[in-house]
Amino acid sequence: DDCVLNIPCNPGYYLPANSQQCMQCPRKFYCPGGTFTESSADSGITQCPDNMYSPLGSDSADDCGRVLHIGEYILYLRTAKLTVPSLNVQIGNTIYYGDMFPA
Secondary structure (H helix, E strand, C coil), rough: CCCCCCEEEEEEEEEHHHHHCCCCCCEEEEECCCCCCCCCCCCCCEEEECEEEEECCCCHHHCCEEEEECCCCEEEEEEECCCCEEEEEEECCCCEEEEEECC
16 A cells, blocks of 8 residues: 655755655745655756746745846845835846845
8 A cells, every 4th residue: 555645845945856855945946835745756846937046945936036246245136026125127128126124
């Protein structure tokens, strides 16, 4: 009798193929989380569209965007505005947003 194991993964994590342990979502992907069963394919992971980037542990398509290099630092610009104020950068017809917080 086969036993089906339901494996919960938190947002920002996915279930790799042939695994029973969730892993942190890699760069350039997003992982909304959920409950998965062991499979021969990765579960709960989606690649960002159009060669966009996202940081480790992303949990939403809104995290996908572009990377702004500032000296040795990297700022991920996303497609959703999450803070007010925010850094707004227009590339072509798309506006990307960098989170800002009071210092």
